[in-house]
Amino acid sequence: xxxxxxxxxxxxxAFAKNLGISTITVENAYAQLxxxxxxxxxxxxxxxxxxxxxxxGGEEQEVATPPAAPPVPEKPRYxxxxxxxxxxxxxxxxxxxxHLMREALVNRREQLLANPPFExxxxxxxxxxxxxxxxxxxxxxxxxxxxxxxxxxxxxxxxQLLGRDHTYAMEDPGYRxxxxxxxxxxxxxxxxxxxQNGIRIGELQEKGIDIVHITPSHHxxxxxxxxxxxxxxxxxxxxxxxxxxxxxxxxxxxxRLRGKPIPTLLSxxxxxxxxxxxxxxxxxxxxxxxxxxxxxxxLLSDFRKRLSFYSCSVSSFEQYTLxxxxxxxxxxxxxxxxxxxxxxxRDMLLTGIRESxxxxxxxxxxxxxxxHFLLQFHTNLSDQELAERAxxxxxxxxxxxxxxxDTSCVPEGxxxxxxxxxxxxxxxxxxxxxxxxxxxxxx
Amino acid sequence: xxxxxxxxxxxxxAFAKNLGISTITVENAYAQLxxxxxxxxxxxxxxxxxxxxxxxGGEEQEVATPPAAPPVPEKPRYxxxxxxxxxxxxxxxxxxxxHLMREALVNRREQLLANPPFExxxxxxxxxxxxxxxxxxxxxxxxxxxxxxxxxxxxxxxxQLLGRDHTYAMEDPGYRxxxxxxxxxxxxxxxxxxxQNGIRIGELQEKGIDIVHITPSHHxxxxxxxxxxxxxxxxxxxxxxxxxxxxxxxxxxxxRLRGKPIPTLLSxxxxxxxxxxxxxxxxxxxxxxxxxxxxxxxLLSDFRKRLSFYSCSVSSFEQYTLxxxxxxxxxxxxxxxxxxxxxxxRDMLLTGIRESxxxxxxxxxxxxxxxHFLLQFHTNLSDQELAERAxxxxxxxxxxxxxxxDTSCVPEGxxxxxxxxxxxxxxxxxxxxxxxxxxxxxx
Numbered sequence: 088x089x090x091x092x093x094x095x096x097x098x099x100x101a102f103a104k105n106l107g108i109s110t111i112t113v114e115n116a117y118a119q120l121x122x123x124x125x126x127x128x129x130x131x132x133x134x135x136x137x138x139x140x141x142x143x144g145g146e147e148q149e150v151a152t153p154p155a156a157p158p159v160p161e162k163p164r165y166x167x168x169x170x171x172x173x174x175x176x177x178x179x180x181x182x183x184x185x186h187l188m189r190e191a192l193v194n195r196r197e198q199l200l201a202n203p204p205f206e207x208x209x210x211x212x213x214x215x216x217x218x219x220x221x222x223x224x225x226x227x228x229x230x231x232x233x234x235x236x237x238x239x240x241x242x243x244x245x246x247q248l249l250g251r252d253h254t255y256a257m258e259d260p261g262y263r264x265x266x267x268x269x270x271x272x273x274x275x276x277x278x279x280x281x282x283q284n285g286i287r288i289g290e291l292q293e294k295g296i297d298i299v300h301i302t303p304s305h306h307x308x309x310x311x312x313x314x315x316x317x318x319x320x321x322x323x324x325x326x327x328x329x330x331x332x333x334x335x336x337x338x339x340x341x342x343r344l345r346g347k348p349i350p351t352l353l354s355x356x357x358x359x360x361x362x363x364x365x366x367x368x369x370x371x372x373x374x375x376x377x378x379x380x381x382x383x384x385x386l387l388s389d390f391r392k393r394l395s396f397y398s399c400s401v402s403s404f405e406q407y408t409l410x411x412x413x414x415x416x417x418x419x420x421x422x423x424x425x426x427x428x429x430x431x432x433r434d435m436l437l438t439g440i441r442e443s444x445x446x447x448x449x450x451x452x453x454x455x456x457x458x459h460f461l462l463q464f465h466t467n468l469s470d471q472e473l474a475e476r477a478x479x480x481x482x483x484x485x486x487x488x489x490x491x492x493d494t495s496c497v498p499e500g501x502x503x504x505x506x507x508x509x510x511x512x513x514x515x516x517x518x519x520x521x522x523x524x525x526x527x528x529x530x
Numbered sequence: 531x532x533x534x535x536x537x538x539x540x541x542x543x544a545f546a547k548n549l550g551i552s553t554i555t556v557e558n559a560y561a562q563l564x565x566x567x568x569x570x571x572x573x574x575x576x577x578x579x580x581x582x583x584x585x586x587g588g589e590e591q592e593v594a595t596p597p598a599a600p601p602v603p604e605k606p607r608y609x610x611x612x613x614x615x616x617x618x619x620x621x622x623x624x625x626x627x628x629h630l631m632r633e634a635l636v637n638r639r640e641q642l643l644a645n646p647p648f649e650x651x652x653x654x655x656x657x658x659x660x661x662x663x664x665x666x667x668x669x670x671x672x673x674x675x676x677x678x679x680x681x682x683x684x685x686x687x688x689x690q691l692l693g694r695d696h697t698y699a700m701e702d703p704g705y706r707x708x709x710x711x712x713x714x715x716x717x718x719x720x721x722x723x724x725x726q727n728g729i730r731i732g733e734l735q736e737k738g739i740d741i742v743h744i745t746p747s748h749h750x751x752x753x754x755x756x757x758x759x760x761x762x763x764x765x766x767x768x769x770x771x772x773x774x775x776x777x778x779x780x781x782x783x784x785x786r787l788r789g790k791p792i793p794t795l796l797s798x799x800x801x802x803x804x805x806x807x808x809x810x811x812x813x814x815x816x817x818x819x820x821x822x823x824x825x826x827x828x829l830l831s832d833f834r835k836r837l838s839f840y841s842c843s844v845s846s847f848e849q850y851t852l853x854x855x856x857x858x859x860x861x862x863x864x865x866x867x868x869x870x871x872x873x874x875x876r877d878m879l880l881t882g883i884r885e886s887x888x889x890x891x892x893x894x895x896x897x898x899x900x901x902h903f904l905l906q907f908h909t910n911l912s913d914q915e916l917a918e919r920a921x922x923x924x925x926x927x928x929x930x931x932x933x934x935x936d937t938s939c940v941p942e943g944x945x946x947x948x949x950x951x952x953x954x955x956x957x958x959x960x961x962x963x964x965x966x967x968x969x970x971x972x973x
Binding site: 115118119122123124125137138139155156157159160171172173174175176179181184185188189192193196197199200201202203204228230231236237239240243247251263264267271272273284312313314315316317318319345346347349350372373374375376377384387388391393394396397398399400401402403404405 | 558561562565566567568580581582598599600602603614615616617618619622624627628631632635636639640642643644645646647671673674679680682683686690694706707710714715716727755756757758759760761762788789790792793815816817818819827830831834836837839840841842843844845846847848
């Protein structure tokens with residue numbers, strides 16, 4: 088039913104008079120009712136009531152009450168967390184960061200607000216290219232560097248770039264998150280097992296893999312450094328088809344605690360088959376979301392054509408701040424300080440393990456390559472039982488078997504082995520945690 | 531071939547002596563060669579040269595030189611850009627933001643570095659829930675609020691949550707980016723045409739749509755406000771199947787320049803069928819990437835179960851700063867200031883158009899709802915020609931037809947119509963641009 092006709096001027100005046108308000112207020116009320124669709128007006132005729140008698144009229148009665156929000160699972164509290172990648176406050180350069188952020192906010196107002204290329208702020212990409220050259224001896228153009236809000240986000244971009252009709256792979260054991268990204272994007276994927284030199288090439292062939300994610304400098308979590316022979320074999324494998332790519336995840340190369348950095352796979356690649364990926368999660372903070380990848384030159388045109396409709400996912404404010412941190416040399420000083428700090432932390436832990444009663448229950452391995460090592464216990468407890476008893480006492484431990492896609496593949500020699508990430512542990516926490524672990528192992 | 535045996539101690543000493551360096555240096559060199567896989571050692575026997583004679587031996591000769599990076603397409607420079615969503619420096623609260631950021635860096639060190647829930651920092655989600663209540667009268671729980679690095683990122687999350695086996699839709703005309711996200715994720719989608727009240731419900735049925743993206747408060751780009759009748763019809767449509775959802779994109783409701791904010795579809799929804807989405811792109815800056823969505827309660831468990839492996843994509847540093855900005859009332863004062871500034875900008879432009887010679891070539895519409903209006907020219911030039919001539923003189927204009935998926939559907943009455951976004955235009959640019967447009971139209 089179309090509504091009754093209302094004589095506009097007459098009604099407006101009458102309402103205003105009766106309610107003791109101005110005609111403007113009444114007119115605004117009509118305007119709002121029109122904007123929301125309750126009335127409509129016909130010029131020189133008047134306002135009409137809009138027909139809204141759909142079944143929605145009965146809506147209030149029919150509808151189900153929406154369920155209450157499910158309770159948020161409570162996070163357990165640990166005094167010693169040997170799993171998290173969180174940085175401790177004393178390891179974040181607060182005053183430098185604050186200073187550089189303020190400087191950007193004062194001096195770069197136009198730039199901060201100008202939409203950057205979707206690959207990221209050019210200044211940061213150039214600073215990263217310089218860092219890669221200085222630290223790894225890799226020559227890449229800033230145009231090949233793509234900034235994103237975390238490596239997970241960049242994996243998602245890569246799937247969109249390389250396509251859903253390829254088969255993706257990751258190392259088994261390995262980062263479980265990668266498999267979760269592949270699954271969540273609905274692309275075919277398969278885990279590929281490792282031998283003592285890294286991922287098995289034969290299995291890549293058998294499983295028809297096109298794109299494989301690897302951590303050659305310091306395999307996560309076993310700590311294996313892929314030897315040069317396997318690297319050449321992998322590059323050979325990749326060159327055999329135009330669809331094949333290697334994603335080199337160099338997540339903690341800045342923290343190799345002994346010797347020089349291991350040369351990257353990217354630096355050995357002459358055919359544009361390596362997509363290099365790294366993050367500032369460990370060198371800066373896991374809560375400032377900045378990661379980057381280096382794309383082979385032949386992928387750049389396609390990348391721009393197909394994905395430049397996206398905006399860059401990282402705040403320009405933080406991109407300019409990080410660029411200044413890199414350019415000023417502050418970043419290099421910062422990771423040198425952190426490296427020496429982490430070395431002390433590791434030594435403190437290793438000494439603690441050796442000198443406590445724990446030494447007779449545990450064997451340490453892979454302690455030189457980066458920010459975690461392996462700790463194997465002599466125990467009859469299952470990994471699960473041990474982790475649960477530790478958790479009940481405030482200690483978070485991750486069994487190596489958790490990083491296996493196929494847990495039946497955990498080699499016999501690696502039973503009761505735990506991945507010990509020590510970046511968030513301080514001396515007090517270690518001094519408290521080691522005797523508790525010893526107690527649990529003595530049973 | 532396994533390498534020749536090298537007598538360890540003898541060689542180390544001989545090298546050191548011959549080269550005039552310490553034995554430690556020589557030992558480190560061996561350790562590095564072992565770590566990289568060029569040598570291996572057998573305890574009590576010595577170092578052996580590793581076999582790396584894969585086909586990679588010939589690699590240097592065979593490989594193609596990678597192509598040079600394609601040139602980055604040069605961005606044209608405009609003195610008057612009527613398309614961009616960039617904020618001008620005078621419209622960003624630099625000193626307040628700088629102050630709040632510094633405060634967070636001083637007072638919240640532990641919190642800034644603690645990994646937040648993947649849905650975002652709880653404090654920001656609570657501040658957004660309060661804002662939605664104060665500004666829109668919507669009651670939602672902070673747990674329903676999900677923070678992400680831009681609405682595009684959140685669309686991607688929604689596709690991963692709701693599934694690839696559904697058909698997605700967006701308004702035609704509408705934001706072309708949404709269709710690009712759907713395409714890039716490889717999900718089925720279809721544009722759905724509009725009548726004067728918004729998206730056509732019949733077409734949703736015909737095309738078998740499950741999930742539809744809409745801008746009911748202020749349709750982009752035509753400016754239509756969806757009347758209450760169509761809203762109820764849409765909610766009815768959504769309730770008819772468990773798979774159906776409405777994504778309400780409320781991208782510029784804070785900037786309705788006349789009257790009160792239009793009630794959201796979310797506030798009318800009693801069945802948990804509306805996913806509300808908004809962004810700080812226009813209220814803060816397009817280069818600080820913070821957007822949010824409000825999920826219906828019944829989707830929360832699934833969302834956590836399937837996607838909580840992701841980290842939140844926005845820096846905690848900026849999340850805490852924005853939370854403080856919202857909580858302090860600074861955000862509300864800021865958008866009030868901006869609204870009045872934009873009203874002045876719009877009036878200045880409209881007066882300029884009316885009072886210049888341009889007035890006789892142009893008709894303005896939809897100027898009240900938000901940060902853009904429509905400008906229709908009387909001209910024989912095609913939209914393309916007009917835009918190109920303007921671009922050659924430094925003016926960026928977007929024809930309405932560019933926002934149509936199917937450009938053959940542009941209604942006759944909307945020919946030569948341009949979408950005028952005026953947020954980045956200042957008085958000087960307007961004073962210069964309007965006479966140039968007039969000149970072009972006079973031919």
